[in-house]
Amino acid sequence: MSDSAMETQNPLTSGDFTAAGEPFRLFSEWLADAERSEPNDPNAMMLATVDADGLPDARMVLLKGLDARGFVFFTNTESNKGRELATNPKAALVFHWKSLRRQVRVRGPVEQVTDAEADAYFATRPRLSQIGAWASQQSRPLEGRFALEAAVATTTARYAIGTVPRPPHWTGFRILPVAVEFWHDRPFRLHDRIVFSRPSAEDAWEKTRLYP
Template sequence: MSDAELKKGDFTEHAEPFRLFAEWLADAEKSEPNDPNAVALATVDSDGLPDVRMVLLKGFDEAGFVFYTNFESAKGREILASMKAAMCFHWKSLRRQVRVRGPVEVVSDAEADTYYASRPRGSRIGAWASKQSRPLESRFALEKAVAEYTARYAVGDIPRPPHWSGFRIKPQSIEFWHDRPFRLHDRIVFSPNASGGWDKTRLYP
């Protein structure tokens, strides 16, 4: 990475995290080969064992980071049990990483309905047909379920399943990481303060 690229990537003067995240995500949309909004989502199961998988970020603002899922899936059940989660974005092409952690809330029905309606018809059928995370006897069984729901909703709107909605992580901390030579990386963590703003702390790499 050139000196000019390193200077362009400097983020240490930002006073709040969301504008910086928006800039980094926009950069990733230009450089990542696919799914720049892909993020590792970490939860904890009933035994206290960490669990992680990739999901797609579907929205963010000062209220938090939003993704959608089947609430009867493993991640859905684990989040509903603890109402806590963490995320890690890694944009390899940019040598950047963002970590988010905090309590979780369920999005409003209006938000979930709006996003569900924007999905391709096949994805809306899939939300009904897939018993996500549960044992599947065969691929044919899944295809049969898809065919059944396709026939059921052959005409008109496809309603949002009652078990399908979204979660919003309300960050207690947002950490930005940028690769630097000799592993002397830049790390800045933002934490909300009592006045409604953000405290910023630089961390050792």
């Protein structure tokens, strides 16, 4: 489907997206468009954190939840990003959908999801992914591929029967946005940009249109 066709069907997702009153509905519309047009992982997002020395760090992760409070992803809390969020619980996200020529940037503080939320999502993961969450010492040195395969084999044997429980070091994080910027490519680099911002995750949104 072309951009022009989508613009005709849903004005909030294109030329008149600046009319949106809050960011979550607009983001949901854009994500739905991406799910129809992106060939791989439309929910992929760049996650930026800051380490104890104040040095930024970034990597791609997958958005696994969106609710009225924010954007959710899951990870090993002993990984680099897990340790960085424990030290400085703030983060930024970037979604870039090349097929749609759109980008969304998110910034805000971060909270850990509840155990119930983490348990519910972990239960939906494929069994081998559940085993991998136990076997992988994420972000730490690995002496060779064989060591990882041995850890997977050991964990598989341990949970040969029954359900695989969620590891205590595996959970989710929710970014509570205080700024969400929407960008849509336009000819001659005269792009459309709007940003929704608020002092805290409990405050009302304000909307500003930006120069490209």
